[in-house]
Amino acid sequence: MQIITSKDNPNVKRIAKLTKRSESKKEGVIYLEGTRLCEEALLSGQTAKEVIVTENRLSWAKEFTPGIEPLVLSENVFSKISQTVNPQGVAIVINEPGIKGDIPFKGDSKDIYVVLENTQDPGNLGTIIRMADAFGLTAVIVSPTTCDPYNDKVIRATMGSIWHIPVVRKTMDECFSFFEQRGVETLAMHLKGSELSNSDLKLPCAYFIGNEGDGLTDETTSKCGGLVKIPMKGKAESLNAAVAASVIGYELSKLI
Amino acid sequence: MQIITSKDNPNVKRIAKLTKRSESKKEGVIYLEGTRLCEEALLSGQTAKEVIVTENRLSWAKEFTPGIEPLVLSENVFSKISQTVNPQGVAIVINEPGIKGDIPFKGDSKDIYVVLENTQDPGNLGTIIRMADAFGLTAVIVSPTTCDPYNDKVIRATMGSIWHIPVVRKTMDECFSFFEQRGVETLAMHLKGSELSNSDLKLPCAYFIGNEGDGLTDETTSKCGGLVKIPMKGKAESLNAAVAASVIGYELSKLI
Numbered sequence: 001m002q003i004i005t006s007k008d009n010p011n012v013k014r015i016a017k018l019t020k021r022s023e024s025k026k027e028g029v030i031y032l033e034g035t036r037l038c039e040e041a042l043l044s045g046q047t048a049k050e051v052i053v054t055e056n057r058l059s060w061a062k063e064f065t066p067g068i069e070p071l072v073l074s075e076n077v078f079s080k081i082s083q084t085v086n087p088q089g090v091a092i093v094i095n096e097p098g099i100k101g102d103i104p105f106k107g108d109s110k111d112i113y114v115v116l117e118n119t120q121d122p123g124n125l126g127t128i129i130r131m132a133d134a135f136g137l138t139a140v141i142v143s144p145t146t147c148d149p150y151n152d153k154v155i156r157a158t159m160g161s162i163w164h165i166p167v168v169r170k171t172m173d174e175c176f177s178f179f180e181q182r183g184v185e186t187l188a189m190h191l192k193g194s195e196l197s198n199s200d201l202k203l204p205c206a207y208f209i210g211n212e213g214d215g216l217t218d219e220t221t222s223k224c225g226g227l228v229k230i231p232m233k234g235k236a237e238s239l240n241a242a243v244a245a246s247v248i249g250y251e252l253s254k255l256i
Numbered sequence: 257m258q259i260i261t262s263k264d265n266p267n268v269k270r271i272a273k274l275t276k277r278s279e280s281k282k283e284g285v286i287y288l289e290g291t292r293l294c295e296e297a298l299l300s301g302q303t304a305k306e307v308i309v310t311e312n313r314l315s316w317a318k319e320f321t322p323g324i325e326p327l328v329l330s331e332n333v334f335s336k337i338s339q340t341v342n343p344q345g346v347a348i349v350i351n352e353p354g355i356k357g358d359i360p361f362k363g364d365s366k367d368i369y370v371v372l373e374n375t376q377d378p379g380n381l382g383t384i385i386r387m388a389d390a391f392g393l394t395a396v397i398v399s400p401t402t403c404d405p406y407n408d409k410v411i412r413a414t415m416g417s418i419w420h421i422p423v424v425r426k427t428m429d430e431c432f433s434f435f436e437q438r439g440v441e442t443l444a445m446h447l448k449g450s451e452l453s454n455s456d457l458k459l460p461c462a463y464f465i466g467n468e469g470d471g472l473t474d475e476t477t478s479k480c481g482g483l484v485k486i487p488m489k490g491k492a493e494s495l496n497a498a499v500a501a502s503v504i505g506y507e508l509s510k511l512i
Contacts, residue, residue, distance in 0.1 A: 044491075123379055127496045127498070127499060130492055130495065130496055130499075131492075131495060131496070131499050132490075133490040133491055133492040134486075134488040134489070134490050134492035134494075134495050135488065135489060135490065136488075136489030136490045137490075157496070159492065159493075159494070160491075160492070161490075161491070161492045164490060164491040164492065165490065165491075230390075230506070231509070232390040232391065232392075233390070233391060233392030233509060233512060234388075234389040234390050234391065234392045234393075234417075234420060234421065235300075235389055235416075235417070235420040235421075236386055236387075236389040236390035236415065236416070236417045236420065237415075238390075238415070239386065239387060239390050239502075240383045240386055240387070240413070240498070242383070242496070242498070242499065243383060243386075243387050243498065243499065243502040246495075246499040246502060246503060247502060247503060247506045250486070250503045250506075253487070253489060256489060
């Protein structure tokens with residue numbers, strides 16, 4: 001086993017490049033660092049393409065990524081590529097899971113989808129993915145303009161749920177076409193909608209949430225089968241996008 | 257009218273000090289900057305103790321803080337004290353509203369309280385305050401260890417709701433004593449609780465949410481009249497604290 005002590009080593013340079021999301025995205029991979037993030041991914045069935053550890057974390061590599069030859073770096077070199085303040089000496093590179101895949105469909109009136117059109121805040125996106133996993137939704141669908149689900153902040157906010165539930169990127173047209181073919185109800189979350197009550201809801205159902213500031217586009221709203229809003233009794237004009245998505249997700253999950 | 261052009265001016269030094277939350281807290285005031293934050297506070301009835309503008313924003317001061325002599329700074333000096341990347345030339349100082357006040361009580365079985373024990377994330381706290389306003393809760397109660405509700409990130413996340421709904425800081429003992437005297441049901445949000453269903457719920461009700469990582473303390477949990485959890489159908493072990501608080505707040509708000 002060789003311990004790499006120079007940051008000019010070609011393998012180190014290659015990994016250092018992948019720590020930038022703009023670069024890892026081009027290659028369709030994700031760089032994860034730290035025990036929590038790495039273990040969440042591995043224990044959820046993701047496979048490491050590359051394993052990067054410091055010498056004193058070799059036992060971690062043996063336990064969590066058996067059969068893969070790790071890249072062993074000196075503490076100093078690891079801290080040079082590290083994206084964290086207190087490096088834990090553990091990182092992996094994995095392939096992006098199925099974001100380019102098909103929208104899954106269970107059938108049997110069990111499907112709930114949350115469709116995000118232009119969600120911008122990584123914390124909101126991560127919280128919505130976590131909620132969608134918790135409430136048993138079929139998938140989270142993100143528009144091409146929605147922020148990158150494999151952004152580090154999103155992954156952290158999902159608390160591992162990013163590896164449990166399909167997150168797929170589709171245009172709104174692709175969504176409507178898919179939902180129409182399968183008889184999936186479409187609901188726009190809209191301040192001009194009717195107040196959400198259980199009687200409105202039936203499965204399968206896809207609900208659309210818009211951008212944090214601007215809401216859904218008129219075009220998407222007009223294509224939805226119905227418009228709903230969450231009843232509000234105070235002075236707030238609207239709810240946080242992740243809260244709104246969660247309240248509807250919760251109501252719909254009662255029907256599964 | 258005098259335009260201050262030196263950052264060594266004693267008034268500028270005094271305001272510059274208040275831009276640090278650790279300092280403004282000692283004086284029981286809040287420094288707000290930018291048109292959105294300032295206007296939200298003023299239009300919700302908060303009174304400016306001090307108004308700080310650049311020369312070209314004097315008309316703003318005339319419109320939003322009539323009758324108060326503004327401190328007029330040169331662009332250069334304003335940008336020196338500014339806490340934002342693109343200063344808008346508008347700031348105010350206001351008194352902290354009633355965080356030290358009593359817990360309000362409406363009576364007539366209309367009261368819902370969310371009690372936060374050791375919430376640490378400013379985004380979560382702000383989102384919970386916004387939700388509490390939206391769903392017509394009586395107050396948000398924060399423990400002494402919960403993060404500062406007048407932290408800039410919290411205020412931004414509330415989208416103005418911090419000025420609409422009472423946010424009071426109390427110990428857990430003070431809460432239980434208040435709730436007992438007034439016959440308010442107390443519910444602990446707990447992973448060992450029974451699954452939330454409408455039948456569990458009646459008003460007046462206070463529900464307790466714990467720290468993001470550790471949940472509620474055993475002591476607080478044991479003092480609550482009941483334990484509830486939100487039914488989850490996927491692989492996620494828990495929900496984001498603001499999402500959990502919102503789902504219960506939403507269910508309870510149906511009873512108002």
